[in-house]
Amino acid sequence: xxxxxxxxxxxxxHDCTLPLGRFTLIVGPNGSGKSTxxxxxxxxxxPTKTFWDEIVSVDNSNEPxxxxxxxxxxxxxxVIWREGKDSKGFFxxxxxxxxxxxxxxxxxxxxxxxxxxxxxxxLFNFEAKQIxxxxxxxxxxxxxxxxxxxxxxLDDLRDRNYKRFEELNKExxxxxxxxxxxxxDKPSDGVKSLMLDTTIGSHQIKAEDISHxxxxxxxxxxxxxxxxxxxxxxxEEPERGIHPRLLRDIRDAxxxxxxxxxxxxxxxxxxxxxxxxxxxxxxxxxxxxxEIVIANKDENGVHFERLxxxxxxxxxxxxxxxxxxxxxxxxxxxxxxx
Amino acid sequence: MxxxxxxxxxxxxxxxxxxxxxxxxxxxxxxSAPRLExxxxxxxxxxxxxxxxxxxxxxxxxxxxxxxxxxxxxxDDTPIHQIEHxxxxxxxxxxxxxxxxxxxxxxxxxxxxLENRKQIKTAIGLAVPAIxxxxxxxxxxxxxxxxxxxxxxxxxxxGYDRPSLKEDFYGSGRDEKTKxxxxxxxxxxxxxxxxxxxxLFPQGFGCLVRDIKSW
Numbered sequence: 001x002x003x004x005x006x007x008x009x010x011x012x013x014h015d016c017t018l019p020l021g022r023f024t025l026i027v028g029p030n031g032s033g034k035s036t037x038x039x040x041x042x043x044x045x046x047p048t049k050t051f052w053d054e055i056v057s058v059d060n061s062n063e064p065x066x067x068x069x070x071x072x073x074x075x076x077x078x079v080i081w082r083e084g085k086d087s088k089g090f091f092x093x094x095x096x097x098x099x100x101x102x103x104x105x106x107x108x109x110x111x112x113x114x115x116x117x118x119x120x121x122x123l124f125n126f127e128a129k130q131i132x133x134x135x136x137x138x139x140x141x142x143x144x145x146x147x148x149x150x151x152x153x154l155d156d157l158r159d160r161n162y163k164r165f166e167e168l169n170k171e172x173x174x175x176x177x178x179x180x181x182x183x184x185d186k187p188s189d190g191v192k193s194l195m196l197d198t199t200i201g202s203h204q205i206k207a208e209d210i211s212h213x214x215x216x217x218x219x220x221x222x223x224x225x226x227x228x229x230x231x232x233x234x235x236e237e238p239e240r241g242i243h244p245r246l247l248r249d250i251r252d253a254x255x256x257x258x259x260x261x262x263x264x265x266x267x268x269x270x271x272x273x274x275x276x277x278x279x280x281x282x283x284x285x286x287x288x289x290x291e292i293v294i295a296n297k298d299e300n301g302v303h304f305e306r307l308x309x310x311x312x313x314x315x316x317x318x319x320x321x322x323x324x325x326x327x328x329x330x331x332x333x334x335x336x337x338x
Numbered sequence: 339m340x341x342x343x344x345x346x347x348x349x350x351x352x353x354x355x356x357x358x359x360x361x362x363x364x365x366x367x368x369x370s371a372p373r374l375e376x377x378x379x380x381x382x383x384x385x386x387x388x389x390x391x392x393x394x395x396x397x398x399x400x401x402x403x404x405x406x407x408x409x410x411x412x413x414d415d416t417p418i419h420q421i422e423h424x425x426x427x428x429x430x431x432x433x434x435x436x437x438x439x440x441x442x443x444x445x446x447x448x449x450x451x452l453e454n455r456k457q458i459k460t461a462i463g464l465a466v467p468a469i470x471x472x473x474x475x476x477x478x479x480x481x482x483x484x485x486x487x488x489x490x491x492x493x494x495x496x497g498y499d500r501p502s503l504k505e506d507f508y509g510s511g512r513d514e515k516t517k518x519x520x521x522x523x524x525x526x527x528x529x530x531x532x533x534x535x536x537x538l539f540p541q542g543f544g545c546l547v548r549d550i551k552s553w
């Protein structure tokens with residue numbers, strides 16, 4: 001598990017550290033570096049695909065970029081871009097705090113667990129319209145960042161792991177009792193699309209007629225039930241389009257990924273990072289301040305702070321929902337003073 | 339002097355800054371960031387206010403160097419503060435100024451103290467029935483605590499109420515920035531007439547002045 005990421009000169013992240021746990025919810029104003037921090041993970045997994053000048057901080061445009069990723073064994077992977085227009089990134093590695101003990105500049109290093117984890121990183125920023133789109137039967141079974149190919153992923157799950165598909169249907173019905181199960185349609189040759197069967201009347205509702213919120217909820221649920229999910233997943237603003245009362249289920253879907261043993265799952269935990277602007281979603285984490293990271297942006301740049309590391313934080317969480325406390329401004333992570 | 343402020347809106351906060359500067363005279367450092375806001379209720383009067391104020395107070399105490407706190411709230415239709423309320427045991431729990439004082443007292447007694455950190459001193463004003471009354475009274479001295487008191491006690495038709503005060507002052511505009519600029523402009527004019535304001539609002543504004551002068 002990655003325990004922290006230090007960013008140096010990466011876009012808006014000039015010099016800051018993001019603390020991480022198995023599950024981390026980042027809260028902060030627009031432009032506070034939440035999405036950039038996630039993007040850095042994607043870039044770090046494939047550093048040779050990105051040039052220094054594409055990602056360097058505007059304010060420090062003559063400096064190298066360094067993304068330092070540390071795991072629970074205190075090993076650190078450095079992903080570095082030296083200054084120069086055509087400079088690609090490369091890896092350096094340190095164990096037990098000893099810097100650059102082993103220098104690896106090629107992708108042969110991929111056997112390292114941390115790099116494997118990085119390589120499998122997936123960012124999801126679902127859009128209902130994309131989720132609803134029919135897909136080619138021959139298309140890959142990978143779920144796209146925006147939710148495209150959800151149909152293919154669900155169809156594949158049904159074919160390869162029917163038991164799990166049925167568990168997903170059961171959970172879907174528990175979230176949205178008006179729907180009984182997922183079914184599939186072939187609107188034309190070589191194309192498939194998903195449908196939802198209603199509980200009353202067994203009507204089949206086509207994807208384009210399903211509400212956006214339902215499609216988004218189905219996407220989160222599907223990721224939670226993937227038999228072999230990515231090792232790190234980031235969800236951008238999972239509250240978008242979702243009724244506040246359904247947020248508890250969305251939270252639990254993310255928890256199913258991060259804490260599989262608590263859900264009777266027999267697989268490795270997924271490290272989950274989510275971003276939010278929703279006080280309602282934040283309310284659900286009052287008992288786990290160690291899972292909340294507050295992103296702030298001030299004259300010194302972006303910085304991240306774990307709520308449980310904030311002095312006296314317990315004093316603020318006694319009478320008011322966490323989301324309300326955050327919104328009030330006393331914990332930071334709010335838009336700058338106008 | 340390092341002063342935190344707490345009004346019912348960012349517009350009220352801006353007005354408090356101007357009035358505080360005029361009353362105190364010397365240089366003030368206002369505790370600016372962050373912009374403290376409440377989502378679920380207006381700041382004044384509600385039962386939730388205590389909970390929020392408690393957190394805000396902790397914020398100023400733990401995370402800032404605030405030495406003083408100035409608060410102004412609208413009375414709306416609640417009782418106007420009276421000089422008798424100042425006597426021990428004669429506080430009126432329906433009077434927002436009394437309620438705020440009680441709340442502050444309780445908050446201060448509950449806060450786990452930090453070493454080398456002095457308790458924050460407070461000053462509270464009660465705008466009767468709203469802060470816009472202070473702006474309008476310079477043009478219409480009929481707008482005063484005494485007038486509003488008659489409305490509350492004998493239901494006299496006094497020709498204004500809270501919504502009409504706001505509408506007369508801001509017009510139909512909803513834009514917060516314009517409202518704030520207008521309120522700031524009027525507050526600056528008020529600073530030349532603080533004695534008259536205290537005469538017309540002897541308890542609501544008078545208390546604020548007396549609290550500040552007692553520091």
